Amino acid sequence: MDALISFISENLLMVYILVFAIFLGTEVISKVPTVLHTPLMSGANAISGVVIIGAILLIRQAEPQNYFVLTLGFIGIALASINVVGGYAVTDRMLDMFKNKKKKK
Amino acid sequence: MTTALYDFIYLISIILFIIGLKRLSSPDTARNGNLVAAAGMGIAIVVSLVYPLETAQNNYAWIAGGIVLGSVVGITAAKKVQMTAMPEMVSLFNGLGGACALVVSLVEFYNYPEGVSLLNGQVFTTLFALFIGSISFTGSLVAYGKLQGFLRDSLQVPFPKVVNAILLISVIGIMIYIMMLPSVDFNWALILMTVSLIYGITFVTPIGGGDMPVVISLLNSFTGIGAALAGLIYNNQVMLVGGILVGASGTILTILMCQAMNRSLFNVIIGGFSSSGGAAGGSREQIVKEVIPSDLAIELKYSSKVMVVPGYGLAVAQAQHAVHELESMLEEEGVDFKYAIHPVAGRMPGHMNVLLAEADVPYPKLLELEEANKELTSTDVVLVIGANDVVNPAAKDDPSSPIHGMPILEVEKAKSVIVLKRSMSTGYAGIQNQLFFGEKTRMLFGDAKASINKLKEEVDQA
Numbered sequence: 037m038d039a040l041i042s043f044i045s046e047n048l049l050m051v052y053i054l055v056f057a058i059f060l061g062t063e064v065i066s067k068v069p070t071v072l073h074t075p076l077m078s079g080a081n082a083i084s085g086v087v088i089i090g091a092i093l094l095i096r097q098a099e100p101q102n103y104f105v106l107t108l109g110f111i112g113i114a115l116a117s118i119n120v121v122g123g124y125a126v127t128d129r130m131l132d133m134f135k136n137k138k139k140k141k
Numbered sequence: 142m143t144t145a146l147y148d149f150i151y152l153i154s155i156i157l158f159i160i161g162l163k164r165l166s167s168p169d170t171a172r173n174g175n176l177v178a179a180a181g182m183g184i185a186i187v188v189s190l191v192y193p194l195e196t197a198q199n200n201y202a203w204i205a206g207g208i209v210l211g212s213v214v215g216i217t218a219a220k221k222v223q224m225t226a227m228p229e230m231v232s233l234f235n236g237l238g239g240a241c242a243l244v245v246s247l248v249e250f251y252n253y254p255e256g257v258s259l260l261n262g263q264v265f266t267t268l269f270a271l272f273i274g275s276i277s278f279t280g281s282l283v284a285y286g287k288l289q290g291f292l293r294d295s296l297q298v299p300f301p302k303v304v305n306a307i308l309l310i311s312v313i314g315i316m317i318y319i320m321m322l323p324s325v326d327f328n329w330a331l332i333l334m335t336v337s338l339i340y341g342i343t344f345v346t347p348i349g350g351g352d353m354p355v356v357i358s359l360l361n362s363f364t365g366i367g368a369a370l371a372g373l374i375y376n377n378q379v380m381l382v383g384g385i386l387v388g389a390s391g392t393i394l395t396i397l398m399c400q401a402m403n404r405s406l407f408n409v410i411i412g413g414f415s416s417s418g419g420a421a422g423g424s425r426e427q428i429v430k431e432v433i434p435s436d437l438a439i440e441l442k443y444s445s446k447v448m449v450v451p452g453y454g455l456a457v458a459q460a461q462h463a464v465h466e467l468e469s470m471l472e473e474e475g476v477d478f479k480y481a482i483h484p485v486a487g488r489m490p491g492h493m494n495v496l497l498a499e500a501d502v503p504y505p506k507l508l509e510l511e512e513a514n515k516e517l518t519s520t521d522v523v524l525v526i527g528a529n530d531v532v533n534p535a536a537k538d539d540p541s542s543p544i545h546g547m548p549i550l551e552v553e554k555a556k557s558v559i560v561l562k563r564s565m566s567t568g569y570a571g572i573q574n575q576l577f578f579g580e581k582t583r584m585l586f587g588d589a590k591a592s593i594n595k596l597k598e599e600v601d602q603a
Contacts, residue, residue, distance in 0.1 A: 039258075039260045039261045039262065040262060042261070042262075043261055043262025043263065043265075044262070046262075047262070047373070047376070050373060050376065050378075050381060053378060053381055053382060054369070054373075054381060054385060057369075057381065057382045057385035057386065057389075058385055058388075058389055060159065060386070060389075061162075061385055061386040061387075061388070061389025061390060062389050062393060064159060064162050064163050064166070064386070064389075064390075065162060065166065065389060065390040065393050065394075066393060067166065068165075068166040068394075069166075069167075069168070070482070070484055070490070070491050070494065070509060071168060071491060071494045071498075071504070071507070072165065072166060072167075072168060072171060072491060072494075073394060073397075073489075073490035073491030073494075074227060074228075074231075074489050074490060074491040074492055074494065074495045075165065075171060075175070075491075075495070076162075076165050076166065076390065076394070076491075077231060077357070077358060077361055077390070077391070077394060077489070077490060077491075078227070078231045078234075079161070079162070079165050079174070079175050079178060080162065080165075080361065080365070080386070080387045080390040080391065081231055081234055081235050081238070081361050081364070081387070082178070082179070082182070082234070083158055083161075083162070083178055083182065083365075083383050083386060083387050084235070084238045084361070084364040084365045084367075084368050084383070084384060084387040085182070085234075085238050085241070085368075086182065086185060086368050086372075086379060086380050086383035086384060087238060087241045087242045087245060087364075087367065087368035087371050087380060087384070088186065088189075088241060089185060089186065089189040089375075089377060089379060089380050090241075090242075090245040090368075090371040090372070090374070090375055090377070090380060091207070091241055091244065091245050092186070092189045092190060092204055093189060093192070093194070093375055093377070094245060094248050094249070095200050095203050095204050095207075096190075096194055096197050096198065096199050096200060096204070097194055097196050097197065097198065098198060098200060099198060100198050100200055104251070105248050105251065105252070106200060106203050108244050108247065108248050109203065109204075109207070109244070109248065110203050110204075110206060110207045111207070111240075111244055112207070112240075112241045112244035112245055112248075113203075113204060113207030113208055113211060113241075114206075114207040114208075114210045114211040114214075115211065115237040115238070115240045115241045115244070116211065116237065116238060116241035117207060117208050117210070117211020117212050117214075117215060118211045118212075118214050118215040118218070118234065118237050119211075119215070119234045119235070119237045119238040119241070120182055120211075120215070121211065121212040121215035121216055121219070122214070122215030122216065122218050122219045122230075122234050123215075123219075123231075123234050124175060124178070124179040124182070125215065125216055125219035125220065126218075126219040126222065126227070126230055126231070126234070127175045128172065128175055128176070129219065129220075129224075130224070130227065130495055130498075131171045131172035131175055132172065133224075133495070133498045133499045133501075134168055134171065134172070134498050
């Protein structure tokens with residue numbers, strides 16, 4: 037229990053941010069029309085690739101001979117890059133179709 | 142001093158994420174919003190590359206290699222994928238993000254200093270991120286496999302409820318055990334990872350295909366939560382906020398879809414669609430009427446109002462362009478041609494909207510569930526193209542049906558119902574559809590695209 041309390045008190049700011057982010061996220065997304073559910077999901081999915089930052093920080097702090105960490109970090113970065121780059125590209129492709137139609141009308 | 146500056150730039154990317162997501166919620170600003178969010182990500186990545194760290198060795202070559210490899214694969218995949226395969230793609234991408242959260246937390250645990258008590262929030266966060274990342278990874282892969290079709294029946298877990306309960310309890314037990322250990326034992330982290338990976342598989346396998354949109358959305362929010370937890374580990378606000386934004390959006394979409402099916406999330410995860418409904422239709426001899434394209438073409442041409450109910454079958458056959466062409470032909474004949482879109486049609490929320498958008502079908506022609514049901518009463522011909530469960534009257538009439546209570550498109554209200562289907566096989570939910578044997582219903586068997594093309598020819602000649 038003490039461990040939990042000390043963790044919260046040390047990270048109080050992060051806990052605040054966490055709570056606010058949950059409300060903010062709910063607020064931002066709650067009124068999306070069905071038409072856009074797929075692109076929204078795909079776009080949000082790309083944002084979840086933000087975990088790539090963790091992999092980058094991890095590699096930057098690793099010893100240059102620590103091949104275990106370096107290899108895992110490399111894999112992590114490659115996988116997250118696919119998620120980020122592919123996710124944004126695919127979302128853009130989808131939304132492009134929506135936009136073209138608007139122009140034609 | 143300098144870290145404050147970098148943290149401030151991180152704040153800018155957070156703002157860009159929020160603006161981007163906000164803009165994604167309206168068709169006019171959506172594309173711009175996606176680019177804004179991408180810019181936020183770009184900034185966040187660049188800052189992470191130069192962020193001042195105490196023990197920085199940098200190893201930039203490794204990072205560059207990973208980014209280049211991932212970007213090339215990602216762009217190629219995004220360019221090549223068919224619009225109809227979008228749910229699979231998103232699911233696969235999502236799994237890779239989860240895998241990254243898994244890797245990050247695994248290494249974090251590996252690096253944890255020896256001789257320090259493990260009973261603290263930091264370790265708990267790391268273990269939890271490891272767990273969530275693992276489920277998200279294997280779960281998404283299974284979802285991908287199921288959508289592609291190759292895992293549909295071949296992968297079955299006996300007594301899924303029991304197995305899942307045991308695995309979940311094991312995960313919690315292992316986490317507690319690890320935190321009670323006097324010192325770091327990396328092997329236990331590997332065991333936790335293995336059990337979590339297996340749990341991801343057994344968690345998704347029993348869930349029926351009709352529930353796939355819900356699962357993808359749920360896994361999406363898991364990956365977001367995984368990223369947010371990793372952000373807690375690194376005390377990194379961008380990861381925390383970005384992850385939570387995704388977690389929140391995924392959760393909301395999941396809830397919206399559960400509402401559209403009138404089922405609780407718990408029911409979706411635990412229950413799955415039981416296949417018992419198959420027995421309901423088989424008890425007595427049932428007669429199916431068929432229609433030939435030339436007759437149907439004439440009927441369509443002299444209708445005043447035609448409604449299309451698209452489903453996954455349309456996506457598989459890639460018939461969206463053909464349908465749009467049929468629409469144009471009939472419109473020239475003065476037929477009022479519309480589309481009725483069920484919120485969970487297809488394998489992803491809004492799946493049909495994306496497909497029809499690809500075929501340039503104008504928005505006003507796409508009717509949502511309630512609106513469509515009102516108009517169906519005055520419709521002459523309904524074409525059900527590859528949709529099963531979303532038009533199944535059992536949802537209204539049969540309390541024993543696993544989909545009972547789910548709002549459906551009430552196509553039987555129309556004067557005539559034509560079902561385009563490849564065979565009499567059941568839909569993804571595995572339930573036979575009484576609609577197919579209905580008084581007003583006729584079947585047009587065959588691949589949806591081929592059938593529609595044939596119809597177009599006949600309409601042309603009629």
